[in-house]
Amino acid sequence: FKRTVCETLEEALKEHPYLKDYLDKLPEKPKYVLNLDLEEYGKDTNLLYPLGLGIYVHIDVGGEIGKYNLIEPEKPDRQLLDDIEAAVAKIVVDKEYKGQKENVLASLFRQVIKMKMVKIPKDIDESAVLYHFLREKIGHGFIDGFLADPWLEDVSIPGAGKVFVYHKMFGHLETNIEVSKDEINRLLRDISERYGKVLSYTHPIIDIHLPDGSRFNIVYGEDISLRGSNFTIRKFPQEPISVAQLIRWRTFSPELGAYLWMLFEVGISAMVCGETASGKTTTLNALTCFINSDSKIISIEETPEVNLFHKNWIREVTRLHTGVPVTMFDLLKAALRQRPDYIIxxxxxxxEGRVAFQAIETGHPVLSTMHAGTLGQLFQRLTSHPIEVPKTHIDGLNLTVFQARMERGKRFIRRVTSVNEIIGYEPEEARLNYLPTFIYDADLDRLRFMGSSFHLETKVLTFRGWGKERLRELYDELKARAEILNFLAENFPRFTDVWKTCIAVREKGVWEVYHRVKEMKVPWE
Incomplete structure (x- = not known):
């Protein structure tokens, strides 16, 4: 098989006959697209796109649950793969092989076939056998195709039966991949052993971090998972989603991006809040490009999800299952002694929430996420057990960003629903004072700026040493930054591009970069 992506459907059909066999059985041919785009294809419900490696995905949304069909070379008989593995084991000599594992195994495979140690039936494509042999030996079995799809957020199986996925554009989908209890158990044992984890009936729950950054959670055995062993893979992009991409997907507005850009430059403490699957961590990571590139940052997580471009980044994770437990509370206390410019x-x-607010009180900006759908819920959670932040300390938090996951037709979208500036807490009235600066208009599907910002007019002005007479200049700059971000969203949406633009703004000034954008030039050159 070739690790290429076919530019046209005609080329794909010629290169991969199994794709033609699949499409010939469909009543309606799907639209073939090379790159998914939420705005361009978000309303389509019958799409086909390539993943490379000879793998294709067919999305067909409708009915009880949408379908995600993985199209790949047909898997040969189990016995044939076992025979090839045994034959390869016989000819492997006790020496170190140079080169990539894939190339070494492919060479050994061809030797086995050439020496006629194993005979492949004429009606079976040799390249298909090689594909599945390599996938089992150095891949992750039947889940490799899913791992190759950058549009998937979750891959899971509730037990014997179908695999399910969560697609960034179409939400929950049922796949065409079906596996037995024995196949699941065999795969999970192989993967856990490869990563040095003990998986057994006495140790049935483990977490594995895959090389691409994905988190693999396993629950093993029918005694605790009645439908059989189950797993969930949480996928993370190798390059973070950028603010420009969030603007392109209309999760953000350019004005909101510009507003947060100006505030993060001066060091504010903020929380990104929302319910499950609302995109909190994605937004948090996107916002880190606005933190000055020379800042010292410490990130503290239970599972490593944050991915920063800063060189002076200390990345810490908890340790709960081996040796002496190290909790987020422990790591946060240690972070206060390391003089960070930002704590994430x-x-x-x-x-650990109490320590985070202690950090804020001592002048360390903190950026975090929290499960809360409203400002009232956030206040309740922060001040109640087990967090128990004193109510009078809540005003150390400068800003809250609330996000939600919504359904639009047959697809799901994520939107920032409100941005609130925390002004202070009044003990006499037991009331948290805040000002909404952005509010989501559901009818227009638009985020509205309320026209002014307390924090821009106090924190940013003070930081720059400006007086009130320069307020108009401040808001003109807000508009200029919004135009820069809108230009990036339309032309250079990658995180790398936004990162380089933020550095250029800091080095050359907002207006020089703005004029380059108006001339349709690359902002950072």
Whole structure:
């Protein structure tokens, strides 16, 4: 098989006959697209796109649950793969092989076939056998195709039966891959052994971090998972989603991006809040490009999800299952002695929240996420057990960004629903004072700026040494930055591009970069 992507459907059909066999059985041919785009293809419900490696995905949304069909070379008989593995084992000599594992195994495979140690039936494509042999030996079995799809957020199987996925554009989908209890158990044992984890009926729950950054959670055995062993893979992009991409997907507005850009430059403490699957961590990571590139940052997480471009980045994770436990509470206390410019906490759930607010009180900006749908819920969670932040300390938090996952037709979207500036807490009235600066208009599907910002007019002006007479200049700059971000969203949406633009703004000034954008030039050159 070739690790290429076919530019046209005609080329794909010629290169991969199994794709033609699949499409010939469909009543309606799907639209072939090379790159998914939420705005361009978000309303389509019958799409086909390539993943490379000879793998294709067919999305067909409709009915009880949408379908995600993985199209790949047909898997040969189990016995044939076992025979090839045994034959390869016989000819492997006790020496170190140079080159990539894939190339070495492919060479050994061809030797076995050439020496006629194993005979492949004429009606079976040799390249298909090689594909599945390599996938089992150095891949992750039947889940490799899913791992290759950058549009998937979750891959899971609830037990014997179908694999399910969560697609960034179409939400939950049922796949065409079906596996037995024995196949699941065999795969999970092989993968856990490869990564040095003990998986057994006495140790049935483990977490594995895959090389691409994905988190693999396993629950093993029918005694605790009645439908049989199950797993969930949480996928993370190798390059973070950028603010420009969030603007392109209309999760953000350019004005909101510009507003947060100006505030993060001066060092504010903020929380990104929302319910499950609302995109909190994605937004948090996107916002890190606005933190000055020379800042010292410490990130603290239970599971490593944050991915920064800063060189002076200390990345810490908890240790709960081996040796002496090290909790987020422990890591946060240690972080206060390391003089960071910013502390990023993956998610606040427990007593570490008190330490985070102590950090804020001592002048360390903190960026974090939290499960809360409204400002009232956030206040309740922060001040109740087990977090128990004193109510009078809540005003150390400058800003809250609330996100939600919504359904639009047959697809799901994520939107920032409100941005609130925390002004202070009034003990006499037991009331948290805040000002909404952005509010989501559901009818227009638009995020509206309320026209002014308390924090821009106080924190940013003070930081720059400006007086009130320069307020108009401040808001003109907000508009200029919004135009820069809108230009990036339309032309250079990658995180790398936004990162380089932020550095250029800091080095050359907003207006020089703005004029380059108006001339349709690359912002950072």
């Amino acid at each position: 906490v993956g998610e606040i759930r427990g007593e």
